[in-house]
Amino acid sequence: MIELQSVCKSFGQVRAVDDISFATREGEIFGLLGPNGAGKSTTIKMIMNILDPDSGSILFNGSPIREADKDRIGYLPEERGLYRKVKINEMLHYLASLKNADRSAVEKRLDEWLARFNLAEWKTRTPETLSKGMAQKVQFIASILHDPEFLFLDEPFSGLDPVSTDVLREAVLELGSRGTTILFSTHNMEVAEKICSRLLVIDHGREVISGSLADIKSRYGHNIVAVEFDGTIDFGSLSGMVRNVSRFPRWVEMELVEGANPQTLLRVLLGQVSIRRFEVVSPSLHRIFVELVGDGGKTGSERLSG
Amino acid sequence: MGKLAKIIRMEFRLTVANRVFIVLTILGPFLIAAVTLLPGLLSTSGGAMGSPATKIALLGADPRFVQEISPAFKQSKIEVSAVQGSAESLDSQVQAGAYDGYLVMPDDISDVTRLQYVSKNAADFRVMGVLQGVIGKAIVAQRLVKAGISLSQVASLTQSPAFETRQLTKSGEKKKNSDFITIFMTGLTLAMLLYMTVLLYGQVIARSVLTEKTNKTVEIMLSSVRAMDLLFGKILGKALASLLQYGIWVAISAAVLKLVGPRLGVSVNVGLSVSMLAYLVLFFILAFFLYCSLYAALGAASEDEQHLGQLAWPVVIFLVIPVVMISPIITTPQAPVIIGLSLFPLTAPIVMFLRILVGAALPWEILVSIGLIIATTAAVIWLSAKIFRVGILMTGKRFRFSEVMRLARSR
Numbered sequence: 073m074i075e076l077q078s079v080c081k082s083f084g085q086v087r088a089v090d091d092i093s094f095a096t097r098e099g100e101i102f103g104l105l106g107p108n109g110a111g112k113s114t115t116i117k118m119i120m121n122i123l124d125p126d127s128g129s130i131l132f133n134g135s136p137i138r139e140a141d142k143d144r145i146g147y148l149p150e151e152r153g154l155y156r157k158v159k160i161n162e163m164l165h166y167l168a169s170l171k172n173a174d175r176s177a178v179e180k181r182l183d184e185w186l187a188r189f190n191l192a193e194w195k196t197r198t199p200e201t202l203s204k205g206m207a208q209k210v211q212f213i214a215s216i217l218h219d220p221e222f223l224f225l226d227e228p229f230s231g232l233d234p235v236s237t238d239v240l241r242e243a244v245l246e247l248g249s250r251g252t253t254i255l256f257s258t259h260n261m262e263v264a265e266k267i268c269s270r271l272l273v274i275d276h277g278r279e280v281i282s283g284s285l286a287d288i289k290s291r292y293g294h295n296i297v298a299v300e301f302d303g304t305i306d307f308g309s310l311s312g313m314v315r316n317v318s319r320f321p322r323w324v325e326m327e328l329v330e331g332a333n334p335q336t337l338l339r340v341l342l343g344q345v346s347i348r349r350f351e352v353v354s355p356s357l358h359r360i361f362v363e364l365v366g367d368g369g370k371t372g373s374e375r376l377s378g
Numbered sequence: 379m380g381k382l383a384k385i386i387r388m389e390f391r392l393t394v395a396n397r398v399f400i401v402l403t404i405l406g407p408f409l410i411a412a413v414t415l416l417p418g419l420l421s422t423s424g425g426a427m428g429s430p431a432t433k434i435a436l437l438g439a440d441p442r443f444v445q446e447i448s449p450a451f452k453q454s455k456i457e458v459s460a461v462q463g464s465a466e467s468l469d470s471q472v473q474a475g476a477y478d479g480y481l482v483m484p485d486d487i488s489d490v491t492r493l494q495y496v497s498k499n500a501a502d503f504r505v506m507g508v509l510q511g512v513i514g515k516a517i518v519a520q521r522l523v524k525a526g527i528s529l530s531q532v533a534s535l536t537q538s539p540a541f542e543t544r545q546l547t548k549s550g551e552k553k554k555n556s557d558f559i560t561i562f563m564t565g566l567t568l569a570m571l572l573y574m575t576v577l578l579y580g581q582v583i584a585r586s587v588l589t590e591k592t593n594k595t596v597e598i599m600l601s602s603v604r605a606m607d608l609l610f611g612k613i614l615g616k617a618l619a620s621l622l623q624y625g626i627w628v629a630i631s632a633a634v635l636k637l638v639g640p641r642l643g644v645s646v647n648v649g650l651s652v653s654m655l656a657y658l659v660l661f662f663i664l665a666f667f668l669y670c671s672l673y674a675a676l677g678a679a680s681e682d683e684q685h686l687g688q689l690a691w692p693v694v695i696f697l698v699i700p701v702v703m704i705s706p707i708i709t710t711p712q713a714p715v716i717i718g719l720s721l722f723p724l725t726a727p728i729v730m731f732l733r734i735l736v737g738a739a740l741p742w743e744i745l746v747s748i749g750l751i752i753a754t755t756a757a758v759i760w761l762s763a764k765i766f767r768v769g770i771l772m773t774g775k776r777f778r779f780s781e782v783m784r785l786a787r788s789r
Contacts, residue, residue: 122600139604147601153594157392169384170602214598
């Protein structure tokens with residue numbers, strides 16, 4: 073289990089991480105979400121003991137991370153790099169050996185994963201010939217070859233084509249189902265929505281929301297109603313039921329206020345216009361995210377109350 | 379196998395498998411041999427290079443006199459012949475290449491105070507040296523004979539004594555000592571060896587540490603190993619590779635010099651005792667690791683190759699200082715400044731070695747100097763590990779020493 077307690081980190085005047093606390097549960101896929109520059113990478117680097125926090129503590133199974141614990145962790149840094157002159161299989165073996173992994177087991181996994189990512193023919197070539205996306209897949213393989221209990225992935229999906237994104241997402245889900253605790257950062261909400269069991273959204277180094285996906289959706293997301301119609305709606309009659317109305321001539325999108333019943337809304341509308349389509353959608357994580365962090369200046373709590 | 383050993387192995391392999399490394403390893407000895415042998419070949423005797431003998435005409439000389447002195451010229455591949463005629467005709471003969479030069483001899487050579495040598499190549503100091511020696515001696519001998527001293531006495535009377543120095547050791551024994559030139563050359567050898575190595579491998583190590591940052595591999599490495607292990611591994615791996623290369627070079631060079639040297643008339647003389655050779659190797663290795671760790675620190679502190687170049691040049695100064703000071707070190711090894719330099723880690727390897735060579739270093743001084751070099755090396759590696767960790771954050775920002783010190787204190 074990884075546990076962060078009130079972790080802070082500043083670079084000069086900039087507070088990169090401001091009082092972040094969370095704990096991952098064993099075997100879960102935990103998402104660290106936030107816009108660019110929110111402090112995600114800094115947080116992961118502090119967990120990896122590459123950076124030291126200014127204050128707060130980071131516990132690995134209850135105690136500060138030790139050198140030996142690193143062998144049980146896989147890490148895909150945001151900045152990807154490979155030795156340019158070393159063949160891919162040699163590099164992968166080298167990195168796995170630095171985790172004290174068993175060589176024959178690594179060899180077997182190496183072939184499996186290279187095949188899975190369509191990289192088998194690149195095994196004995198040097199990374200100079202790899203495309204950026206391929207290098208990223210190789211690095212992902214490097215982070216899991218020693219079969220780690222914990223896996224930290226910093227923006228694993230950035231720069232991947234749709235096919236590779238799917239393969240990687242499947243791989244992450246599979247590792248998660250096998251009991252690997254996975255912490256990953258992303259600003260790609262669609263992927264996060266598909267694979268995270270719990271998540272933490274940060275912005276300007278501070279926590280905006282945290283919890284399980286369903287929990288966050290019910291707490292902070294507001295149900296959206298989309299209506300396609302013929303006629304004229306008297307929006308005055310809808311006050312108290314909806315807000316944030318986006319009006320178009322034959323189409324409208326509104327947010328239901330808390331406690332409002334979509335059935336009541338439908339009945340009111342039926343009295344005014346003829347309905348072509350009426351749809352209640354639960355908000356995507358994307359919408360919640362944009363709503364929470366999109367306006368920049370405000371802090372999370374201000375946004376939530378306002 | 380520990381993680382450090384794995385890093386060392388990888389770095390060693392990376393270095394040794396490099397094409398430039400292999401080419402240098404093979405060609406190195408031939409370059410060294412060429413550099414060592416060529417000057418000797420060129421200056422000692424032109425004949426060894428296969429050039430024809432130098433022909434010199436002695437204008438107006440007594441043929442008997444010429445016959446007497448010509449054997450002394452043979453050795454240096456100079457042919458002298460007595461010629462009668464005018465200077466003008468000889469001028470044209472020299473121009474035409476029949477003679478390389480001519481010396482105007484007076485009728486009575488025992489009275490002569492000045493001789494004129496004419497040639498196209500007036501700066502040929504080798505020929506001038508031989509002429510001065512042989513003809514000068516012959517003239518002095520003639521004067522002595524004229525003064526009534528028998529020819530057989532002349533040789534013994536004009537022989538200057540040979541000098542040899544003996545060093546009084548602590549046990550009171552008078553040991554035969556190497557002369558100034560030998561010590562000077564040995565010190566210079568160590569200095570040049572270090573200078574070359576530092577330029578070659580210091581840069582290699584600095585660049586290797588730097589590319590760990592620019593290649594973005596550093597975070598992956600640090601997620602598995604300590605920064606210290608990574609730096610130590612890099613330094614040791616590259617150092618072992620370079621020592622291997624040196625071993626090969628020395629072995630091949632020695633073989634080449636031994637086999638080919640005598641045939642070309644160049645003798646290789648290692649004027650060093652076993653203990654001095656041991657000191658040479660010891661101080662070379664100590665200095666090598668000290669400078670390697672310094673370069674590793676510079677690599678960690680710089681952000682790109684250009685910046686590395688700017689940071690690296692002052693280091694070389696510490697190698698140049700002892701080289702410029704070789705003479706004063708040998709002649710006044712007990713001067714406070716020189717004792718200081720022999721203890722200051724960056725100059726200690728060369729300066730202390732020279733002081734040991736001339737027998738001026740006390741045992742405790744040697745020990746302190748070695749201890750300081752080792753301690754400094756360890757401290758520099760520790761500091762580089764710190765700089766390395768700071769360096770990760772400093773993308774696009776220049777390295778500030780104050781920042782490193784703050785971090786160094788923090789943990």
